Each structure stands twice: as structure tokens, then as C-alpha cells.
Amino acid sequence: MSRRTPWASDLDREHPLPEYPRPQLVREHWLNLNGVWSFAFTAGADLAAPPIPESWQGEIVVPFSPEAELSGVGRQLQPDERLWYRRTVQVHGGADGGRLLLHFGAVDQRCRVIVDGEVVGEHSGGYLPFTIDVTAPLGDGAEHELVVDVVDPSDTSYHSRGKQALRRGGIWYTAQSGIWQTVWLERVPTVHVRELRIRPLLDEEHVEVLIEVGPSRSDAEPGASDRARTADALQATVVVLDAGREVARATGPTGRPMRLPLPEPHRWHPDDPFLYDLEVRLGEDRVESYFGMRSVGVAPDAHGRPRLMLNGEPILHAAVLDQGYWPEGLYTPPSDAALVHDIEQMKSLGFNALRKHIKVESLRWYHHCDRLGMLVWQDLVNGGRRYHPAVVTVPVKLPLRLDDRRHRLFGRQDAAGREEFRAELDETVRLLGNAPSVVVWVPFNEGWGQFDALDAVDRLRALDPDRVIDHASGWHDQGGGDLRSLHVYFRRIRPERSWRTERRAIVVSEYGGYSLRLPGHEFGPREFGYRRSRTIDDLTDAFVALHRNEVGPAVDAGLSGYVYTQLSDVEDELNGLVTADRTVLKLRADRVREVNVELAARFAAAVALALAPTVAPAASPVPPPTRHSNQRSRMPRPIVERELTAPVALCLPDGSLNPAAVGWSRVPLHDTSGIDGRRVWGRNKRWEYWAVTTPTHLIALTVSSIDYAAVHAVLVHDRRTGATLDRSAIVPFGGGATLPASLGDGPARARANGISIDVEEVEGGTLLRAEVDGARLEILAELPEGHERLGVVVPWSRRRFQYTVKDVARPATGWLELDSAEAGRERIELPAGESWAVLDHGRGRWPYRMVWNWGAASGTVGGRTIGLQLGGKWTDGSGSTENAVVVDGRLSKIEEELDWEYDEHDWLAPWRIHGASADLRFEPFWDRVSATELVVFGSHGHQCFGHYSGWVLVDGERVEVDGLLGWAEDVRNRW
DSSP states (O other), X not given: OOOOOTTGGGOOTTSSSOSOSOTTSBOSOEEEOOEEEEEEEEEOTTOSSOOOOSSOOEEEEETSOTTSGGGTOOOOOOTTEEEEEXXXXXXXXXXXXXXXXXXXXXXXXXXXXXXXXXXXXXXXXXXXXXXXXXXXXXXXXXXXXXXXXXXOXXXXXXXXXXXXXXXXXXXXXXXXXXXXSOEEEEEEOSSOEEEEEEEEETTTTEEEEEEEEOSOTTOOSTTHHHHHHHHHTOEEEEEEEETTEEEEEEEEETTSOEEEEOSSOOBEETTEXXXXXXXXXXXXXXXXXXXXXXOEEEEEOTTSOEEEEETTEEOXXXXXXXXXXXXXXXXXXXXXHHHHHHHHHHHHTTOOEEEEOSOOOOHHHHHHHHHHTOEEEEEOOOOOSOOOHHHHTGGGTSOOOOOTTOTGGGTOOOHHHHHHHHHHHHHHHHHHTTOTTEEEEXXXXXXXXXXXXXXXXXXXXXXXXXXXXXXXXXSOOOSOSSEXXXXXXXXXXXXXXXXXXXXXXXXXXXXXXXXXXXXXXXXXXXXXXXXXXXXXXXXXXXXXXXXXXXXXXXHHTTEEEEEEEOSBOBTTBOOOSBOTTSOOBSXXXXXXXXXXXXXXHHHHHHHHSOOOOOOOTTTSOOOOOOEEEOOOOSSOOBOOOOBOOSOEESBOTTSSBOGGGOSEESSOOEEOTTOSSSSSOSSEEEEEEEEEEOSSEEEEEEEEEOSSEEEXXXXXXXXXXXXXEEEEEEEETTTTEEOOSSTTSSOEEEEETTEEEEEEEETTEEEEEEEETTEEEEEEEEOOTTOOOEXXXXXSSSSOEEEEEEEEEEEEEEEEEEEETTTEEEEEEOOTTSOEEEEEEEEEEOOSEEEEEEEEEEEEETTEEEEXXXXXXXXXXXXXXXXEEEETTEEEEOOBOOEEEEETTOTTSOEEEESSSEEEEEEEEEEEEEEEEETTEEEEEEEEEEEEEEEEEETTEEEEEEEEEEEEEEEEEEO
């Protein structure tokens, strides 16, 4: 017999699980009915209207099933029997002019609810809550008899049953029955909020709230439909609160979505599970709720591999399979604290997700995942007749894939059972749709009762377009959904050739299952697992080796998530990370955390850095080098942009983007003084970057502040010898940086860690001076009369935007001094007419992650001075571009998104940048690789210097480009 968990000894039989059971729809007036009831077993499961027992056999602690030790019964309900519950109920004050609602969290499997001998409601389905209006029978404030009559065919019928089996063993567990979640009464106004449907619209910076009104759907009294129609015409008020401070409010009709703006929303993330509070007022009714602002999906990473996304960024799902079984309570935990313990312990081990396996939990479990920051993969509960062994077990070792429209083969020959599953799918989505932690729906697992999985995808998508769908976890993949979902137990986890062309994100949704028997903590003499260990150290070593040698290379090659089997031992299954009684962690915690951190780092490198996978081909096939493309259509994509001709402020007084500032200009016109970090700290980016190209040297100066750090740099590359001097300094909180509020308002200076940089407007142009150990320079970037400079505002949202000035083909003169061991200090004069300066001036508020391409070149071709300014990725979809060409000082805007093609495995291979307005070939000769990591800040880039050739259109004229010196870069930033 398995030991109890530590919380079982603290159980209060009179008041078990006393917490409010519905955290996202909270009211003041409620009564918990958990505790000691009377019970009786009788024959006659097939009777339509059996009599209530005349005598009762003992006491049962609700909400524990009679099969659970904590119920105090210890008796299995058989398919040909009935289980009866009885207690008295008195609601002091009665309905008080409103309604009384009786809620059941879950009753397995079919039940009738009887008050004073009269049936007041019925329900079928063992995993979902239901509500009965009991105003008439209980609303007078007197004492009444409440009886619940339960029938449970368990695994002898087609109803949803999860992993319950009357003949338990192996991966099938003790069947349980009856009431297994909280029973409670609630007093509500006659017209009340019955349901909230909350939809975060992160990209739009809004939250959408739909209020459905009561009476309850179960209320069949005369006049109920009339009351509902009246309620639909009512006005409700919704208030959004951030730590008690009101941030949004709306009033509107019920039954229709209301959108509330949330500028610059605080995003929900496992590392920052921020929740907004919500208040809803409808007439006399007032309810409290909460929500999280986040988005999920599947999208390509920088290499084009489909990845799971959270808030628009790739995220590795490091998950554990969670059966939700308790040795003393079966489906029901001994306490709310036990739920919290499991979630917190998995987070402490470095996991960020749980797959809730073939069970729907109480709403409190999802609430704890919401507030603690744990992603949830939610399985739907399987049903159907007895499963054919060849269908559900052969694919463990053989690549068997069957068409799930063959219903009988999958045990789904009952049309009523299929329809019941569809209805339960709908109800599950409605029940859990508000939980920010729930990010993946899993309708079918390993062929258990699977049918028409592609139709299930369509049904889920229609109900919930905002979550990811794993339509067939394990095997019998029908090619649908968002994930290619693999179970790997008796072979190695190896990337397959087909991963290269898979449109869905690839996950290993079950693997591992390594077992360890610990005396005194086992259920019985059997031990089920997929690989046995003898000691905690043996199991730890095996776990670490599995993840470093198999999971890690798979992550490099495209794996987006993994679900280790499993959280805890369950009966014969001794393959948990913890024992069933939750008293012993069966692996060394520090090593589990360490390997999860390593995998997260490998994932970050795989999705964010332009690096070839570090996997040996024999262990993990890697695609051959391919050319990178932004993968848009080759058809011309013109962008209609507004040219600005008058000065304008970039920001409104509240720091948000001024709509009038959006557009482009030929000279700097924008007042950017609002980007100073005083109104909105943590996202302001300010910099001056100057690059100078000469026949013999490449020079770059950076002065920048990104609020929480200043980053300054001096680069000098000698093209003659290949020698490079690259000095940089990172100073916390913007130290050592002086930057003008707007371009031309004053000097830019850097003083930090041996770097001295001065950028100052002087007569005739901009004077650049810098000094570091081993180099000194003074260069004038001349500004010829009439020379035009591209200014562009890129608007991602009201709170995220960038103003940039890209100034190319500025003639450069001056000198550079370098120290060398052979020649001492050498002074190099910049050759006039062959030296050019380029400015990148930036002021804005950026998203945390950004990827961009930038290219620039300057020189003379055929007697004309030509400057190229090219960009991509970071402007995509914004309605703005930074593409332009300057010929003899006059700027022509390229109002088109250009395609960039280059080889990420060979940065010195030729690049191509092209569209309807330009076709340019870039041939690099030097790759400047940069990498910076500073906790929240990271920058990784390849700036390739070389020569451009090809053509651009200027006022319809094709201007040839040949040998123009410049650069093209690929940069990936976290800032």
C-alpha cells in the first residue's frame, strides 16, 4: 500500500478543501458543502428511477471518491451498482430575493440530484462542472434533504474515463467514482453574471471581455428565457486593475465583446506571471476575476524552423507529464497546498510547463499555474470502447499510422460516444479558456479513443483561435494541428530528415519514464517504467545523459518542446521525479536544474543566433547549408509612405508615439526629446553610430544608452594587414554617455573604461574624435550644402517605435594614428575623395527582441557620388522602410520591402538584396562578428564589409552600381 502524502494527516473531515473553488469568477456569498455525508451502495444501475435507500451504510468524506482512502469508505463502485450520497442543507436567509445555485465541480460519471425526494437536475460526464438552480427547493431558508444518485460504468462503456480501469495495472490506474470535486452553493441576484469569456489581444494592446448572463442554463423554470432576454439588454461595467490601480474601464451591453485598451501591457510569462485584476458589475451583481496578457502560437525562428512562440518570441517548453493522482485521494488532492507543492517543485527544477494528462483538474489548479507561471498543455479526456492492442501499443516500437476515420478500429463505433466527446471538448474549452497558463490543447493521445482528429482541430480552432493544438500526441498522426508530436521510449531521440520540411513545430510530447523503486514508497510489488535504476545517483546520471546526448542535439536541430514522463510515481508506475507520497525527490535537484538551464541556452542559441547547429551528423542529421531568405513573395511589395516637410515631435506628452510623426523626411525634422527614460524607463534606445570606410581602413564609433546600460565601442580594421583593434565598454544604467535630445542639439560623448569618443557638429560637418589604447583619430564627416539625409519613423505600436536618421555618402577627411610593434605610432591621412562616413542616429522605444538587416555603401561611380541605404526585417509589416539611394546629395526613397538572401553558414558568400526597385549583389571580404551578453541585454551580429554591384532605380532611371564599398549585416538583439 502506498504511503500518504504529508498533507493527508492535516485533513479536516468536516471541512476538506475549504478554498473558494472558482478563482476567475468570485462572489461574496457562497457555502461550501464539502464534508461528511451519508452513503449507500445499491444494485440497479439500469433502473430509470430507483427509490432512495431507506437506510444508509456509513459516512463518506466529500469530495473524495469511495475508492479513495480519504473518503473513509474504501469500496469500489461497480458498473451494475448505484452510489448514493445524502446530507441536509440549510441556507440561512434563503435566496434573499435572488437565486440559489448548486455547483458540482465534478461527479463521475452520471448522476441525479434530488431535493426532498424530487429530482432537480441530472448530469452526465465525469470531468466537468455543472450547476443546478435550486432556488425553489432550497430558497426558503429551511432545512432540506439533498441526495445525489451516481452510476459509473467506468471502462465498460464509451464514456470518457481517462486512465481509470476496473482491472488496474501498469499504465492504467484504480478506477474512482462519484463526487470528486467541491460541492458548493452560491447566492446570486436574479440577473447575474453566469460566465466571463476573457480574450487577451496582446498585439492590439487590448483585452476583450464578453459577459454571459444568468439565469443558469440549467434553470428550466417558467419565465427563465424571458429573464435571459431581458438580461441580454442590460449594461455591464468592466474595470481592469493593476495592483489596485484602475487602468481601464468600459460599459456596454452583455452578450457582446467589450474591448478595453491596455497600452504597453504587462505581459504574462512563466518568468513574470503578471495578472491583471478584473471587476464586473451587472445590476446588483459584482464579481471579481483576473487575466494575463499573453499570446501563443507557432512561427518560424530566424532559421525558418517552426517553433512554439510566447508573446511573439520563441520559447522552449520544458515540460513534465502530470497525471494528477494522489495515493490517498486518487483524482482528488488532500489539500490546496498539495497542488501548489507540485507546481512549485517542478519550477524549482527548471521546468516551465506541465502536461495535464488525460484529466481535467479543479479550477484552483489552473489558478495556481496562472499565478506561479507554469505553462499548461491540456489533454482532453479519452473515451471509447476497449482499445485494440495493435492500435495503441504497436506504434511504441513500429512506425504504424492508421486513418482515424476507421472508427471501430479505434474503439469509436458508438455515434453517441463520438457526439459526447465533441460536447465535452466544447465545454472544456469554455471552462479553461480564460486561464493564461493553458497554451496547448491535446484532444487525442496514443490512439486512445481517437477519431476524426482533423475535425477536432477545426472544432478547437473555431472555439479558440488563440492556442496551439497537438491533435494526435504520440502516434496516428493525421497531419493536422500545429505540432508534430512524438513519443519516444524504446529508441533514441534523433532528429529525422523530415524535420527539415515539417511545417509544424516538433515536440517530443512523451519520453523518459525512467523508474526507481524506493523501499517504503512503492505501491506494491510491481515496477513499471521504461528503464530501471538502482539508486538516486544512477537515475540522475541517466536523466542527465538522456538530455545532454539526445534532447540537446534535437533542440539544436529544431525541437521546440519536451515532456518528460513523469512528475510523480502513480501506483505501479515508479517512473516519477518524486515518489507518489511527494516526500522524496528521486534525482539530484541541482543536476536537473543544471541540465534544464543548458537546454534553454542551446535553444536560445538555436533560435536567436546565426550559428550552424553544433550536432554531429551521425547523431543528428543537419540540413546542408542553405541560402537564407526572408521568404516573402517575389512580387513587388510597394509601401505607401508619407513624406514629412515640417518639424514634428516624435512623442506625445504621455510618451506614446505621435501619429503625426509617422513618415519619412529628407532632412532631420523630428524632436526626439521624449525619448529620455524619464517617462518610460527600460525600453528607451538612444545611439550615435558612425562608420568610415577608406581604401586602407574601416572605422566605427558607437555612443549609446539603452537605459539599463551604456554600450560604447571603437573599431579600427586595417585592410592591408588584417589587424583589428576592437575596444568596447558596457556601463550599467547608461553611465559614461552624453547624448543630445535630438540630432544636432549638442555633442555626443562617451567616457568609459579607457574609451573616449566625441561627436560634435562644427562648421562644414560633424567632427569625430576618439582615443583608446593603441589608437587615436580625428575625422571630419563633411556635410555638403544641399546634402539630404533619410529620416524615418518605424511604428510597431503606440508604445513601441523608432526614429532613425541614416546619412550615407558623407565625404570624410582627417587622420588616424595607430600603434604597432613594428612601426611604433603610424599616422594615416584619410585620402580625400575616397573616404566616406555614414551615420546611424537612433531614438526610440523597442520591443525586447529584435532582428534586423542593415546595409550601406558610399563612393563614386561614373563621376557621380552614390550612397546606398538598405534595411529589412525590423521594419517588416510596419508600413515604413529605411530603403533609399542618394545620388549627388539628392535622396530618392525606395518605397518597397526588399528581399535579402544570404548563407548563414558562410557569411563571406555573396549576398543578394533585390526587389522591383533594386537588384544588388554584395561580396564580403571581412566578417566582423560581435557578441555581447549582459543579463537582460544581448547582441549577436555579423557585420560583413565588402563591395556592392548591380542597379537601383532613381526616378525611373536605372543607376548602375559597381564596386561600392560598404557593409551588410545580420543582428539579433535582446534589449
